[in-house]
Amino acid sequence: MNTNEVEIVLYGAETLCPSCVNLPSSKETFEWLEAAIARKFPEQPVKMTYVDIHQPSGDSEKLNFAKRVIEEDLFYPVVVIKEKIVGEGNPRLKTIFAELEKYGYKAI
Structure with a gap:
């Protein structure tokens, strides 16, 4: 089980990206991502930051x-883990989870 906290930074804006019509807002994506990570990697420290x-x-x-x-x-929201872009516009959980697993996170 991972004990090192990894920071996930989501860069977004109040307004939707022009190419992202019909997608959730950056804030909604942030909240969805935070909840999905907490479910997939419970009791493992993740720092979520919205910019x-x-x-x-x-x-x-x-x-x-x-x-x-x-x-x-760039299509926002942009999801970054350790200076690597792991999602743009409509980030995919599979890609983000795979990146976290590289840092020792274990899915439950």
Whole structure:
């Protein structure tokens, strides 16, 4: 069982990405993802962080990545684990879970 906390950062915005019509909002995706990870990897520490790309806060790494989402027209929400993009627009749980398993997370 994993005891090292991995941070999952979701970069999003209040408004939907123009290419993401009919998808949940960034905040809804964040909440859905948080719940899905808690169910799949119970009692294993995961730090979930939401960063608004239009009003970013946090360390310089997060501020720079938020700027990159806008400048590179990435489909948001963008899900990042340890500086690796693991989901864009409509993130897939399978991809995110596989990345967490690389860091020692065990599915229950």
